[in-house]
Amino acid sequence: AHDFPSWTYVAFFLSHGVTVITALYLPLALKWKPARWDFLWAFLLANAYLAAIHPVNMLLGTNYGFTVATPAGGSVLDFLGPWPWYLLWMQVPALALMYLLTLPFRRYPRGRTGSSLLRH
Known part of the structure; x- marks a missing residue:
């Protein structure tokens, strides 16, 4: 129901993309280990x-x-x-x-x- 370039579409992919980027950034760039x-x-x-x-x-x-x-x-x-x-x-x-x-x-x-x- 919400296609590009609607704000709902952008917000969904931005928020989910930040989650993936953070999951990669913490161990690879900051050397964080659980x-x-x-x-x-x-x-x-x-x-x-x-x-x-x-x-x-x-x-x-x-x-x-x-x-x-x-x-x-x-x-x-x-x-x-x-x-x-x-x-x-x-x-x-x-x-x-x-x-x-x-x-x-x-x-x-x-x-x-x-x-x-x-x-x-």
Whole structure:
């Protein structure tokens, strides 16, 4: 419904593009490496986001994070069952993917076994 050059189109690709650029910039340019258990923090924070956005979706009639329904055009979420079951089943691939994304950084510096979120 929103084609280029509408602001909605540009905002969508800008916000999602910044996410990908940041994910590449942190480890490649700034030499940032996730700590051993940071993928669990990411998993918990993603679930906190979904829990916080669901009431907003219900109030505003939106569907951010697909907490209300699967996409109308169809998606892989359709294979995970109806609402709310797909939200529960999605936890498995989400956690697995977050763990797999840490594999390139498995050689942790000496003493770095805890989460960087807990360090000062």
